[in-house]
Amino acid sequence: MIEKHSRRGDLLLLLGFALVVAFAPTIFEPIGGGYPDLLQKFAIYGIFAVGFNILFGLTGYLSFGHAAFLGVGSYTAVWSFKLLTMNVLPALVLATVMGGLFALFIGFIALRRSGIYFSILTLAFAQMSYNLAYSVLTPITNGETGLQLTHGDPRVLDALFGVQHGDGLPSTDLFGMSMSGWSGYYFCGVVLFAMFYVSLRIFRSPFGMMLRAVKSNQNRMNYTGINTRPYTLAAFVISGMYAGLAGGLMAVTDPLAGAERMQWTASGEVVLMTILGGTGTLLGPVLGAGVIKYFENIFSAFNEATLMDVFSFLPETLQHGAVAITGLFVGEGWHLTLGALFMLIVIFLPGGLMEGVNRIKALFRGGLRRGEVRRPATMTG
Amino acid sequence: MTRRTITRRDLLKTSAVLGAGFAAPMIFTRGAMAYTNEPKGATVTFGFNVPQTGAYADEGADELRAYQLAVKHINGEGDGGMLATFSSKALKGNGVNGKKVAYVTGDTQTKSDAARASAKRMIEKDGAVMITGGSSSGVAIAVQGLCQEAGVIFMAGLTHSNDTTGKDKRANGFRHFFNTEMSGAALAPVLKNAFGTDRVAYHLTADYTWGWSQEGSIKKYTEQLGWKTAAAVRTPLGAGDFSQYITPVLNSGADVLVLNHYGKDMVNSLTQAVQFGLRDKQVNGKDFAIVVPLYSRLMAQGAGENVKGIFGSTNWHWSLQDEGSKAFVKSFGKEYGFPPSQAAHTCYCQAILYADACQRAGTFMPSEVGKALEGFKFDGLGNGPTEYRAADHQCFKDVLVVKGKEKPTSKFDVLEVVEVTPRSQVEYPAEMLGGELGPFNNGTA
Structure with a gap:
């Protein structure tokens, strides 16, 4: 089942990915997604899902508690903004490290089991973290209200280097470049690209091969005398660091951390993203993240007036009927649409959106193959 | 098997293309604006951010009804509701500052993250110049912080926590509702x-x-x-x-x-x-x-x-007999067939108060609108004489103490007013709850 990968193919993939990231504002404009906040979410959840895929896609370990690392990353980043500096670099480094440390701790315990027991253990840890953040650790997390910046925070590094923030609330920056709006998106986009590249290298490395071997038959690995635990733990920590980084970026683009980021529904969301896009594929998780965030932000905002506009070409009675029916699937009903889409994909494209893409590709290739013999991929480039 | 990897040079090449792409979106940055989302066309957009799902969904639905009614009245449709009884006569029923009011809606899900994402969409994509709504103090505080950063006015909906205009108050945020x-x-x-x-x-x-x-x-x-x-x-x-x-x-x-x-x-x-x-x-x-x-x-x-x-x-009850309340209940009842809740009332008032302040200021610029609201004294919106205190952007007015009715006459007639506690008894010094407003933010856009 291991496919061959050409260097040129990977390069084209990276190039295409970079182009999409760079021109996303133009690409998503026609479907109403070309505004910074949504594109930031695409990028951030893309990173989250890419990291999750390193664990789930390669080793097959289904973690149901990844939102805990996301939350830890957010809290760390906001504390870094409060205590150290408004510069985003220390915040992101600390968020990634904290995500990794948390993952090391939880992974060390949870990875003693596999399969459903592993999933339940991670779920339990995540739920514990959520409840801690929600009420017990209120002095650190500010409970349900969420951790916010205040004007009177110390910010020792900024004070040390004499950075002035004016009278209002300070905003996050990268050496003077504001991290909200478009510049914030491009920063997230660059990080996403880098993380995608790292994930590609992991997929192609011997380490990645080892992880795939764990997925295909862990017992056999153990019988041959290989201790798989360090490999799975490493994968778990790496994906925890990805999640911490994503959480940190969420705080960078919007300096607030709330406990609901750690709730089990948030953990479930990243599982959905990965499965929707295609488990174990490189691009799939990013696609899945994009689709889910698009539904959450755009579909949920359609109200009756918008629908009336859409169906204004129909006669009035038909228009009201059409609005009444479609109204169930947009606005508050966006979960329903997403659920239906998820079912369709799991039933007809078990490999996720990427399977759909590959099928279309194969269709074209099939047409070509009749005419000429295709050269093996490894020989090109 | 030969394993091919990507060299540093290849990565650099890719990054160069990526960098070139950076310049592209600068085309999209719109023409200079004096403040965030300065309306340039014939309409001005308000953002109604209410819970449509979750524990406060009933309140959210009623808030949205009230906002839609307020927009109608501001644009001169319907019977005008409380505009007729409102002590300020700046609004003439032809929109605000010569622009018709349009609106966008969003679901806060009673979650801070979702509420902020929804408010951001309204500000960044839909060009909303003011965000209002919310039925939870946690959400109100989160969205108020966002609006302060983005440089738009936030007119708090139903939020009762002291913190909204206490320790978490912001210059761009205003609250009509009372507090604990x-x-x-x-x-x-x-x-x-x-x-x-x-x-x-x-x-x-x-x-x-x-x-x-x-x-x-x-x-x-x-x-x-x-x-x-x-x-x-x-x-x-x-x-x-x-x-x-x-x-x-x-x-x-x-x-x-x-x-x-x-x-x-x-x-x-x-x-x-x-x-x-x-x-x-x-x-x-x-x-x-x-x-x-x-x-x-x-x-x-x-x-x-x-x-x-x-x-x-x-904060308010539909059975009140002053002219403002009667006009509002009649107008709301005609539109939807049942009396409004206190959530609907405070949201309606907030929309009207904002529109009125813009009209009086002659602009939508947050700092000017804010100054028009600060210390503004008004009457005829159902709570008797009311003042937007400048020191903490909190409305001060009489408070109703109510009791569940022993013999309800209809399914809406469930509360009776026991006492109207005068404003002087519930007033407190602004410093008592801490926090600081900071300066107005007009955004940079």
């Missing part, structure tokens, strides 16, 4: 008359900023009366089943149960408390009593029979 401090001050004398000064209270509190705030205020004022507090237990928001929290109340020696819950939570906890027979009990030789410090007609309706005789406070 005022509820405590208004309720205490009524509770004293009804239950005496020798009582032991047990609090069940929704575990977030509003619950903590209300628990603190009620404790403060009841303990001044001489009451004792047996315990204060925090319950998660949207818990659904409160039986595990209610059972211990019976053995605690308390004779008053204070429910610091709102929305569906209050409906559930009150119903369960009554089902457990708490109100038929005698403790310390006194009848056991239940108090719901923040009441709304929607909740009372949800709890049905169980609210009879239970005291609480409210």
Whole structure:
């Protein structure tokens, strides 16, 4: 089942990915997604899902508690903004490290089991973290209200280097470049690209091969005398660091951390993203993240007036009927649409959106193959 | 097998292309604006951010109805509602500053993250110049912070926590609704008359900023009366089943149960408390009593029979007989077929007050609109003479103490007004709650 990968193919993939990231504002404009906040979410959840895929896609370990690392990353980043500096670099480094440390701790315990027991253990840890953040650790997390910046925070590094923030609330920056709006998106986009590249290298490395071997038959690995635990733990920590980084970026683009980021529904969301896009594929998780965030932000905002506009070409009675029916699937009903889409994909494209893409590709290739013999991929480039 | 990897040079090449792409979107940055989302066309966009799902969905739905009605009235459709009774006559029913009002809506899901994402969409994509709504203080505080950063005005909807205009207040945020401090001050004398000064209270509190705030205020004022507090237990928001929290109340020696819950939570906890027979009990030789410090007609309706005789406070009630309230109830009733809730009322007022301030300021620039609202005194919006205090952007007005009606005449007629506590009794110095407004932010856009 291991496919061959050409260097040129990977390069084209990276190039295409970079182009999409760079021109996303133009690409998503026609479907109403070309505004910074949504594109930031695409990028951030893309990173989250890419990291999750390193664990789930390669080793097959289904973690149901990844939102805990996301939350830890957010809290760390906001504390870094409060205590150290408004510069985003220390915040992101600390968020990634904290995500990794948390993952090391939880992974060390949870990875003693596999399969459903592993999933339940991670779920339990995540739920514990959520409840801690929600009420017990209120002095650190500010409970349900969420951790916010205040004007009177110390910010020792900024004070040390004499950075002035004016009278209002300070905003996050990268050496003077504001991290909200478009510049914030491009920063997230660059990080996403880098993380995608790292994930590609992991997929192609011997380490990645080892992880795939764990997925295909862990017992056999153990019988041959290989201790798989360090490999799975490493994968778990790496994906925890990805999640911490994503959480940190969420705080960078919007300096607030709330406990609901750690709730089990948030953990479930990243599982959905990965499965929707295609488990174990490189691009799939990013696609899945994009689709889910698009539904959450755009579909949920359609109200009756918008629908009336859409169906204004129909006669009035038909228009009201059409609005009444479609109204169930947009606005508050966006979960329903997403659920239906998820079912369709799991039933007809078990490999996720990427399977759909590959099928279309194969269709074209099939047409070509009749005419000429295709050269093996490894020989090109 | 030969393994091909990507060299550093290849990565650099790719990055160069990526960098080139950076320049592209600068085309999209719109022409210079004096402030965030300065409206250039024939319309101005308001953003209505309300909970459409979750524990406060009923309130959210009613808020949205009120906003839509307010937009109609501002644009000169319908019967004009409270515009006719409002003391400021700046709005002429032809929009604001010569522009018709359009609106966009979003679902806060009663979650800070979702609410901020939704508000950001309205600001960045839809060009909203003002965000209003919310039915939870946690959300209101989160969105208020966002609006301050983005440089748009936030007109808080139903938010009752002291923090909204206390320790978390922001210059760009304004609140018409009252707060727990005022509820405590208004309720205490009524509770004293009804239950005496020798009582032991047990609090069940929704575990977030509003619950903590209300628990603190009620404790403060009841303990001044001489009451004792047996315990204060925090319950998660949207818990659904409160039986595990209610059972211990019976053995605690308390004779008053204070429910610091709102929305569906209050409906559930009150119903369960009554089902457990708490109100038929005698403790310390006194009848056991239940108090719901923040009441709304929607909740009372949800709890049905169980609210009879239970005291609480409210910002507004549809049975009020002043001209403003009557005009609003008539207009809302004609549109939707039932009377508005206090959530609907405060949201309607906020939309009108914002539009009026823009008209008086002659611009939508947040700093100018804010100055027009600061210290603004008005009447005719259903609460009697009201003032937007400049020091903390909080409205001060009379507070209603209400009681569940013993003999309701219709399914909407569930509360009766026991006392109207005058403004002077509920007023407090702005410094008392801490926080600082900071300067107005017009954004840079």
